Amino acid sequence: MKLAHRLIRSYSLYTIGFLIFIYLLWRIEAANGPGTWIGYVFLFLPIAVYAVIGLLSRTSDLVEYYVAGRRVPSAFNGMATAADWLSAASFIGLAGTLYATGYDGLAYMMGWTGGYCLVAFLLAPYVRKLARYTIPDFLGTRFSSNAVRGLAALSAILCSFVYLVAQIQGVGLIATRFIGVDFAIGIFCGLAGILVCSFLGGMRAVTWTQVAQYIILIVAFLIPVSMIAHKDGLGWVPQLNYGRLMERVESLERQVRDAPSEQSVRDDYRMRAALIQTQIDSLPQSYIDEKGRLTVQLDDLRRHNGPLREIADLERRIARFPRDPATAQIVWAQQRDEMMQRAAPPVPMHEPFPAVNEEERRLHLRNFLSLLLCLSLGTASLPHILTRYNTTTSVASARRSVGWTLFFVALFYLTVPVLAVLIKYEILSNLVGHRFSDLPQWVMQWRHVEPYLLSIADVNGDGIVRWSEIQMQPDMVVLAAPEIAGLPYVMSGLIAAGALAAALSTADGLLLTIANALSHDVYYHMVDPEASSQKRVTISKILLLGVALFASYVASLNTGNILFLVGAAFSLAASSLFPVLVLGVFWKRTTRLGAVAGMVAGLVVCIWYIVSTYPFFTQLTGFVGPRWFGIEPISSGVFGVPAGFLVTVLVSLVDRKPDAYTRALVDYIRHP
Amino acid sequence: MAAPHHTSRFTINPVPEPPPVTAAMARAHARYWRINVMLIVALMLIGFFVSFIVPLIARNLEHARFAGFSLPFYMGAQGAILVYLLLIVVYIVLMQRADAALLRALAASATDDFAERAADR
Numbered sequence: 001m002k003l004a005h006r007l008i009r010s011y012s013l014y015t016i017g018f019l020i021f022i023y024l025l026w027r028i029e030a031a032n033g034p035g036t037w038i039g040y041v042f043l044f045l046p047i048a049v050y051a052v053i054g055l056l057s058r059t060s061d062l063v064e065y066y067v068a069g070r071r072v073p074s075a076f077n078g079m080a081t082a083a084d085w086l087s088a089a090s091f092i093g094l095a096g097t098l099y100a101t102g103y104d105g106l107a108y109m110m111g112w113t114g115g116y117c118l119v120a121f122l123l124a125p126y127v128r129k130l131a132r133y134t135i136p137d138f139l140g141t142r143f144s145s146n147a148v149r150g151l152a153a154l155s156a157i158l159c160s161f162v163y164l165v166a167q168i169q170g171v172g173l174i175a176t177r178f179i180g181v182d183f184a185i186g187i188f189c190g191l192a193g194i195l196v197c198s199f200l201g202g203m204r205a206v207t208w209t210q211v212a213q214y215i216i217l218i219v220a221f222l223i224p225v226s227m228i229a230h231k232d233g234l235g236w237v238p239q240l241n242y243g244r245l246m247e248r249v250e251s252l253e254r255q256v257r258d259a260p261s262e263q264s265v266r267d268d269y270r271m272r273a274a275l276i277q278t279q280i281d282s283l284p285q286s287y288i289d290e291k292g293r294l295t296v297q298l299d300d301l302r303r304h305n306g307p308l309r310e311i312a313d314l315e316r317r318i319a320r321f322p323r324d325p326a327t328a329q330i331v332w333a334q335q336r337d338e339m340m341q342r343a344a345p346p347v348p349m350h351e352p353f354p355a356v357n358e359e360e361r362r363l364h365l366r367n368f369l370s371l372l373l374c375l376s377l378g379t380a381s382l383p384h385i386l387t388r389y390n391t392t393t394s395v396a397s398a399r400r401s402v403g404w405t406l407f408f409v410a411l412f413y414l415t416v417p418v419l420a421v422l423i424k425y426e427i428l429s430n431l432v433g434h435r436f437s438d439l440p441q442w443v444m445q446w447r448h449v450e451p452y453l454l455s456i457a458d459v460n461g462d463g464i465v466r467w468s469e470i471q472m473q474p475d476m477v478v479l480a481a482p483e484i485a486g487l488p489y490v491m492s493g494l495i496a497a498g499a500l501a502a503a504l505s506t507a508d509g510l511l512l513t514i515a516n517a518l519s520h521d522v523y524y525h526m527v528d529p530e531a532s533s534q535k536r537v538t539i540s541k542i543l544l545l546g547v548a549l550f551a552s553y554v555a556s557l558n559t560g561n562i563l564f565l566v567g568a569a570f571s572l573a574a575s576s577l578f579p580v581l582v583l584g585v586f587w588k589r590t591t592r593l594g595a596v597a598g599m600v601a602g603l604v605v606c607i608w609y610i611v612s613t614y615p616f617f618t619q620l621t622g623f624v625g626p627r628w629f630g631i632e633p634i635s636s637g638v639f640g641v642p643a644g645f646l647v648t649v650l651v652s653l654v655d656r657k658p659d660a661y662t663r664a665l666v667d668y669i670r671h672p
Numbered sequence: 673m674a675a676p677h678h679t680s681r682f683t684i685n686p687v688p689e690p691p692p693v694t695a696a697m698a699r700a701h702a703r704y705w706r707i708n709v710m711l712i713v714a715l716m717l718i719g720f721f722v723s724f725i726v727p728l729i730a731r732n733l734e735h736a737r738f739a740g741f742s743l744p745f746y747m748g749a750q751g752a753i754l755v756y757l758l759l760i761v762v763y764i765v766l767m768q769r770a771d772a773a774l775l776r777a778l779a780a781s782a783t784d785d786f787a788e789r790a791a792d793r
Contacts, residue, residue, distance in 0.1 A: 106748030243740025
């Protein structure tokens with residue numbers, strides 16, 4: 001109990017200190033006006049704090065390094081797991097997704113929280129009971145097999161690595177946007193931030209920094225949302241009563257859908273789409289014509305000494321012009337589809353599964369449910385979350401810890417839809433219907449700095465902003481929220497600090513999972529079982545450094561499509577690990593051979609479906625497979641998980657029965 | 673008891689060796705496990721209803737309102753999360769009771785064993 005009291009005292013002091021720090025910065029800003037230095041302070045001071053915590057928690061003791069000494073109180077482990085869980089995608093992306101897609105975005109909300117029920121019921125207590133260091137270690141011990149261990153390590157590394165690259169990219173993006181450094185330097189800063197937390201102290205350091213990071217990220221999310229809500233007359237706790245605002249948003253949405261001026265904008269888009277279509281129809285002649293027209297125009301401008309800016313503009317357009325008619329076909333088809341999308345009437349936020357006809361609607365519903373299923377199963381099988389429950393003191397404490405985790409995660413997720421509704425209300429009431437001549441300051445800034453995130457153009461030429469004329473990338477909703485609502489710049493800095501904490505904490509957990517799978521499962525159990533514990537910790541630290549550098553290198557390539565890959569990581573984790581983790585505890589008859597076959601089957605089916613249906617891979621390989629039941633590639637786990645279960649069960653039944661030791665071991669796992 | 677598959681070369685965090693189990697203990701274990709599984713099935717059915725059945729019938733519920741929201745939207749945005757949290761809390765509380773019951777049963781069976789052995793002597 002003494003440790004818990006000490007922890008409560010120090011983290012309360014820390015929270016109060018952080019609040020005072022925000023207040024001071026706010027006063028300074030009120031006195032001196034905003035400046036970019038606020039961005040620097042908010043990005044670097046927290047990193048310095050994490051570094052101090054990391055340094056204080058340094059260790060070379062094996063149990064401390066791998067599982068933080070197994071003495072983390074359940075509430076603190078819940079906080080650390082919540083920080084581990086809330087990634088850059090959750091913090092920056094989720095509210096934007098809800099803002100843009102409405103009901104569809106709820107699949108993420110439900111999937112990412114519902115998964116914790118599975119963790120509490122099916123996984124965490126048993127993982128803690130066996131008291132191993134990693135998840136592959138748990139499976140390898142349960143099946144007394146290095147083949148199972150190796151396969152589990154492979155899938156753990158695979159899904160964690162994809163996820164890790166996305167986090168590092170997120171850190172790079174935040175650094176670029178708020179202090180204006182180069183993307184590569186931003187990634188380097190992120191790398192340093194990640195390493196100071198985990199390099200010296202392993203799980204012990206990561207646990208205590210994650211608690212600190214959770215406090216920062218939750219404060220950074222709740223305070224701005226409360227301030228915006230207070231401004232809109234909802235009071236300081238909008239989570240309870242934003243239904244009132246929702247009603248107003250719904251009536252504004254109806255107006256936007258039916259107003260003739262909005263319809264004229266959409267008609268304009270439809271016309272543009274038709275124009276592009278005629279161009280596509282008359283390929284390749286239209287390609288030659290269009291390119292010729294641009295070249296003539298440029299020559300013309302040059303001859304008449306036209307304005308330099310226009311010349312540069314035109315040169316850029318020519319440089320970006322499709323290489324040949326075949327590429328033009330693809331590029332123009334994309335442009336046409338985008339125009340058609342803009343021409344579609346806006347969908348109200350609360351409407352489930354909008355579609356033009358019944359068949360489309362069923363497809364939409366099917367995809368919603370399968371995404372939901374994949375996300376919850378994936379949540380339950382992500383190794384970096386499950387290992388966290390190894391750090392608790394007992395089985396009962398692991399169970400309680402899952403409850404705490406969902407509590408702390410829910411604090412965040414219950415606020416996300418509030419922000420989405422608030423921002424939609426702000427845009428609908430304070431931007432739409434106002435004159436182009438007096439656009440708010442934030443529009444000018446974001447449009448100028450990040451033209452691909454925000455574009456507003458007077459399409460129908462009436463001088464008034466219409467909803468359909470605003471093209472806003474969902475990713476900017478959270479980052480720009482304080483500016484959209486007219487809060488002081490300190491709040492923007494705070495949000496950036498929160499986003500950074502979310503990305504760093506998740507990256508730490510992932511990095512440690514990968515390095516530990518390599519050092520404990522692959523190196524110690526499969527390469528050199530005689531290694532001393534000193535050597536094991538050293539190897540683990542070296543591997544950690546190596547993995548971090550490699551992941552940063554991959555992130556610096558900025559391959560894009562990362563959001564898809566993050567989703568795919570959930571499907572991968574679910575397909576390969578979920579069936580064996582559950583059957584290994586709940587069905588004594590599961591055999592080693594069954595586990596190996598099931599993991600391979602789950603992985604193969606999942607990867608096969610992604611590679612044969614996802615456009616990026618089909619363009620790469622030139623092979624396009626059928627879409628089973630019209631399911632999107634991101635939800636490939638819907639096929640991988642049943643395949644894993646089926647194959648594990650069938651092969652186990654054919655195999656010899658497990659021996660007395662294994663049956664006794666499973667019995668041992670089942671009881672506290 | 674069958675021999676464990678690993679030798680005891682792991683000195684730190686060794687692979688557990690399941691202790692021998694008497695018939696009475698096995699009965700207590702079986703009861704504990706039955707409670708656990710039944711509880712899990714019941715709670716997961718509720719969770720399944722909230723996650724999958726509600727979206728399935730969302731279009732029929734669209735006009736039902738709750739605190740200003742359309743009901744399906746509220747269920748997805750906040751209701752479901754609160755239900756999940758409740759399910760986990762129920763599970764924690766009931767399992768802690770089951771843990772205590774199991775401990776009592778094990779202690780009772782241990783004294784029974786002791787008495788039996790004393791009587792044999």
